[in-house]
Amino acid sequence: DWHLYCFVQLQAAENEKVRWELEKTQLQQNIEENKERMMKLESYWIEAQTLCHTVNEHLKETQSQYQALEKKYNKAKKLIKDFQQKELDFIKRQEAERKKIEDLEKAHLAEVQGLQARIRDLEAEVFRLLKQNGSQVNNNNNIFERQTSFGEVSRGDPVENLDTKQVSCLDGLSQGFGRTGGLLPTPQWY
Template sequence: MILIFLPQKWPNYLCLDICFLQLQAAENEKVRWELEKTQLQQNIEENKERMLKLESYWIEAQTLCHTVNEHLKETQSQYQALEKKYNKAKKLIKDFQQKELDFIKRQEAERKKIEDLEKAHLVEVQGLQVRIRDLEAEVFRLLKQNGTQVNNNNNIFERRTSLGEVSKGDTMENLDGKQTSCQDGLSQGLFNKLPYKL
């Protein structure tokens, strides 16, 4: 409020006008202060409401953080359990792969061993077959040289006087059949005495 001191020689109506102006200015100032006060109170109320909202948001955020932390701890424990299972499964797979490699190596070694045995057996069989043919040829050579004939029905050897002589009831075809029977009998006898069965 502004006070103005007027000289005393001014008339009274001027003093009244000045006082009225001063009073009006004071009223205007009061109204302005009231408006500012109302505005400040309104701002305070709005700030209180904002603070309450922010506080509720903060509490909600804290609750959410707590829930997220719990989920994170649970997820970490599940991850650790899964990691242990994964490492165990990885080790088992590695062990199985090593066992499979060992089995394949053993199987390959056994297969090679069997192949070597089969080759050796085949060579031995072929050698025995050659030996058998040689022996059969030798037996037939001796039979022809000695002029004997083997009768397969009753196993009786008959002596002939010469290589070209044949009994009356025998034809050349029967003689060939008897020689074949003799060959079969000798071969069968040799096979029975072999240590390996062909």
């Protein structure tokens, strides 16, 4: 019995030893696999860190570009606003100048119309004077002829000088009137 018992014990210990060996081998395989996994995870983690760093650098660069673009945009916006204000000011000045020119043209037209009315009045006055002076010349010629026939007035008499002056004045007026085609030269009042 004793031998059988020892043999059974020995066989049990042998079986236990084999089982422990199998577990040990299994554990070593697990450890190796875990090491490989850890190394892979570590390489993934390093890659992820590198990628994060690269993305962070790109983000910083993009932010700086965005800030530069924002500054340019704000500057362009201000320039456009200034330009629009200048355009409005220019339109206002142009409108004021146009109104001023219109007012000047109206004043000029009124002045021209006034001058034309004055010219018409002067022409009428000249016609009246021409008629009046023409009848006076005829009357004076008649008087002169009667006086010379009676021998009362000589050729050097002041009456003849008066008639000559009136006739030459009339000639000058009629010649001036004929040259301008019915209009006298515009008088200079200013």
